[in-house]
Amino acid sequence: MANETNIFAALIAHCKEYGYIFQSSEIYDGLAAVYDYGQNGAQLKKNIRDEWWKSMTQLNDNIVGIDAAIFMHPTTWKASGHVDNFSDPMIDNKDSNKRYRVDHLIEGFAEEQKAMGNEQLANDTITAMDALLAANDYAGLKKLIEDNKIKCALSKTCNWTEVREFNLMFSTQIGSVAEESETIYLRPETAQGIFVNFLNVQKTGRMKIPFGIAQTGKAFRNEIVARQFIFRMREFEQMEMQFFVRPGSQMQWYEYWKTERKKWLESMGLPAGKLRYHNHVKLAHYADAALDIEFEFPFGWKELEGIHSRTDFDLKQHQEHSKKKIQYFDNDIDESTGKAYGNYTPFVVETSVGLDRLFLTIMSLAYVEEKWTKEDGTEDSRVVLKIPTKIAPTKLAILPLLKKDGLPEIAKELMDECKQSFHCFYEEKDAIGKRYRRMDAIGTPFCVTIDHQTKEDSTVTIRYRDTMTQERVKMSEVKGLVLGKIG
Ligand code: GAP
Numbered sequence: 001m002a003n004e005t006n007i008f009a010a011l012i013a014h015c016k017e018y019g020y021i022f023q024s025s026e027i028y029d030g031l032a033a034v035y036d037y038g039q040n041g042a043q044l045k046k047n048i049r050d051e052w053w054k055s056m057t058q059l060n061d062n063i064v065g066i067d068a069a070i071f072m073h074p075t076t077w078k079a080s081g082h083v084d085n086f087s088d089p090m091i092d093n094k095d096s097n098k099r100y101r102v103d104h105l106i107e108g109f110a111e112e113q114k115a116m117g118n119e120q121l122a123n124d125t126i127t128a129m130d131a132l133l134a135a136n137d138y139a140g141l142k143k144l145i146e147d148n149k150i151k152c153a154l155s156k157t158c159n160w161t162e163v164r165e166f167n168l169m170f171s172t173q174i175g176s177v178a179e180e181s182e183t184i185y186l187r188p189e190t191a192q193g194i195f196v197n198f199l200n201v202q203k204t205g206r207m208k209i210p211f212g213i214a215q216t217g218k219a220f221r222n223e224i225v226a227r228q229f230i231f232r233m234r235e236f237e238q239m240e241m242q243f244f245v246r247p248g249s250q251m252q253w254y255e256y257w258k259t260e261r262k263k264w265l266e267s268m269g270l271p272a273g274k275l276r277y278h279n280h281v282k283l284a285h286y287a288d289a290a291l292d293i294e295f296e297f298p299f300g301w302k303e304l305e306g307i308h309s310r311t312d313f314d315l316k317q318h319q320e321h322s323k324k325k326i327q328y329f330d331n332d333i334d335e336s337t338g339k340a341y342g343n344y345t346p347f348v349v350e351t352s353v354g355l356d357r358l359f360l361t362i363m364s365l366a367y368v369e370e371k372w373t374k375e376d377g378t379e380d381s382r383v384v385l386k387i388p389t390k391i392a393p394t395k396l397a398i399l400p401l402l403k404k405d406g407l408p409e410i411a412k413e414l415m416d417e418c419k420q421s422f423h424c425f426y427e428e429k430d431a432i433g434k435r436y437r438r439m440d441a442i443g444t445p446f447c448v449t450i451d452h453q454t455k456e457d458s459t460v461t462i463r464y465r466d467t468m469t470q471e472r473v474k475m476s477e478v479k480g481l482v483l484g485k486i487g
Helices: 003-016 038-060 074-078 102-115 119-134 139-146 191-195 198-204 252-266 313-320 357-364 407-418 432-442 451-457 473-487
Strands: 019-022 035-037 062-067 087-092 100-101 163-168 169-175 184-186 209-218 237-243 275-279 289-297 298-312 328-334 338-344 347-354 367-373 380-385 396-400 422-424 446-450 459-464 472-475
Touching: 003 019, 003 338, 003 357, 019 252, 035 038, 035 473, 038 062, 038 237, 038 252, 038 357, 074 275, 074 313, 087 102, 087 139, 087 289, 087 422, 100 102, 100 139, 102 119, 163 451, 169 422, 191 209, 191 237, 198 209, 198 422, 198 451, 209 357, 237 252, 252 275, 252 289, 252 298, 252 347, 289 357, 298 313, 347 357, 357 367, 380 432, 380 473, 396 407, 396 432, 407 422, 407 451, 407 473, 432 446, 451 459, 472 473
Parallel strands: 062 209, 396 422, 396 446
Antiparallel strands: 019 035, 087 100, 087 163, 169 184, 209 237, 237 347, 275 289, 289 298, 298 347, 328 338, 367 380, 446 459, 459 472
């Protein structure tokens, strides 16, 4: 059994052992901050993505989904500001050559101080850091590090370089002939694929403002400090929605999406007490308001989703760089003037959640180690993933008690009936108790056992993952029962 401090390490090991997440290119000793999803992880990730897609595009009749390419015209990133502004202030330790993100280094120091009871110093340091970051005062940040004698974790020295900016975008070449090739970027956010398609979607979909365009897909960032498993990766997946609104109404929609998105996260099983809002002090170059919905991860409160009021910045920038008019004609009547709103560049409220981060929240809540005393006085234990039924990778395990007497044939009949409707797993090897434990460990909410009584009265035993209780039900009712729980 893991204790509080190593529960996160136990979760990472569990993800590997049960086919959820592997280190990328593990046989070559791995690639830092890049991960592969295994057979169970890929299915869980798809189920989370499907829930998001449904909640956006099916449950909102004014939101549609697209799938834009990862490669985009290089001018996109000039227009969006990413070429010039998408960077983090970093600092290197001259003795160890280890590079740190300045905010992470200072936050780490503040956390240490807090743990030592120096709450006031911790809070003052964070307040000072926020102000310096907001003012882009890099000399001030270096001074803050030096004044507090913040040391490198490796060299234990305070010998720092100047604070410098590093762009986070990955670049590559497009074109087969070297001389004719052009530098392009791997997108650092999916949002720009939505902005450049604004007119295509608005016109072909005859969308009326307010409306949204949603998209899920890979994004790439050359994170210098990548850590905490899949929390901060170099290749990750975003689920973003840009909501286009009338200028002046953006704060009302910002409030709306702030509330809606927290509600949705709660509907995915995240307890309200583990979610909180954090308003940005330093706003991104495109925003007039921004906040994070933070989650209490096993390693502390961290950003899970961003809600950003992006003004008309992106559409206007693309209009300027492409020389194509990107506007919307609003023929609704403005009651204050009695005239139609007419032509304008819409404002945008964005919701942006990392799929991998959401996956991590769900896994960290689901992972439970249980211990109990049995009726005969002996101890028993299990590791169980209490993943919400609607997103569990496998819904039902179908287990013949024995590999003979016609029990596998009956089990396969049930498998054929159920697999059209939800993901099932069939297994006949090992003792039944061992098979139940394996299903607990991968988070399968229901197991059905076919035994000799099944042959007599067509009933089976259904076992519930979370309570481990069992009951006898008619085999013909199993599919409906599971479907009812998924719904
Ligand atoms: N389009 C706006 C945007 O990209 P962001 O706050 O940089 O905003 C949005 O990213 C979300 O994407 C974050 O809240 C986080 O969940 C996820 N994300 C960002 N960088 C990530 C990384 N390196 N690894 C995993 N997820 C990341």
